[in-house]
Amino acid sequence: MTAYPRPHERPRRLRTTPALRRLVAQTRLHPAELVLPVFVRDGIEEPQPIGSMPGVVQHTPTSLVAAAREAVDAGVGGIMVFGVPRPQDKDAGGSAGLDPDGVLNAGLRALRTELGDDTVIMSDLCLDEFTDHGHCGLVDDAGRVDNDATLEVYAEMAVAQARAGAHVVGPSGMMDGQVQVVREALDAAGHRDVAVLAYTAKYASGCYGPFREAVASTLEGDRSTYQQDPANRTESLRELRLDLEQGADMVMVKPALPYLDILSDVAAEADVPVAAYQVSGEYAMIEAAASQGLLDRDRMVMETLTSIRRAGAQILLTYYATRVARLLGG
Ligand code: PBG
Secondary structure (H helix, E strand, O other): OOOOOOOOOOHHHHHOOHHHHHHHOOOOOOHHHEEEEEEEEOOOOOOEEOOOOOOOEEEOHHHHHHHHHHHHHHOOOEEEEEEEOOHHHOEOOOHHHOOOOOHHHHHHHHHHHHHOOOOEEEEEEOOOOOEOOOOOOOEOOOOOEOHHHHHHHHHHHHHHHHHHOOOEEEEOOOOOOHHHHHHHHHHHOOOOOOEEEEEEEEEOOHHHHHHHHHOOOOOOOOOOOOOEOOOOOOHHHHHHHHHHHOOOOEEEEEOOHHHHHHHHHHHHHOOOOEEEEEOHHHHHHHHHHHHOOOOOHHHHHHHHHHHHHHOOOOEEEEOOHHHHHHHOOO
16 A cells, blocks of 8 residues: 555644534634614504514514513623604605604614613614615605715714614614714714714625515615625725724624625724624525525524624624524523
């Protein structure tokens, strides 16, 4: 027999036993860094299932508080709240999003009243759930999303959300200058301690499809004049620079799994905590495959989240947050 050379180095040695693998693992998930996105819908008596997101529901104000309590008890670090108004309350200006008694602000108030500072209550700061045309901003006569007119609405919305009890507001509309305007509006209204989680790199992604059902959005057209082109990489660093200059306290990359390169770039540059959002379509892909027995759900959930963490996200938004926290024994 030929005497083949023996390897000098044996990386397999550190993979020998579960205990060894655990000892040398470089990436760990912890419940405290998970954030659960939740939907609260106006005008319903019972929680409503979302067809494209099996296992996720639109909550009533009561079930919202219960779900948040469950998440917090499991160790989840925060809740991100999205509002779903009644169809008849949507208008061109998204006024239901500004209304202190609108579904989102009422939901935030209920959460803050019940949970106090036990968790971090975050609010989506965007118009698409509240506009009848479904865009994230105001639309001008020529049918374009008007950046600067939208900023004024975001400013008002931020203050309404802070008053309702949000610890963190998350401007997600990708309007230029949104972080600065939101920060100044919060400060001027005395909410200096309310933090801004900037959706820094947000791509115009097919992965938001199920979310549109979740918030009953009737988008006309698409978002490619304000969300980023999936083909582009360096502009995320530009968006990061602008968000940091404007006072972002945390920055986010979204979607997560198809954008790990972006996440890694952003994490290398940012001196604030970096979050990533495993969005509705990423959830739906895992659910679709798992329900057909093609993939093991929990394995895929843990592997995708570990990868997102490894790429540089410190905070993970995922519809699996409560499930994962329990799996982790939190
Ligand atoms: C905008 C917003 C969206 C999501 C979060 N915030 C939708 C969009 O930009 O079209 C998507 C989240 C998900 O898909 O889970 N308000």
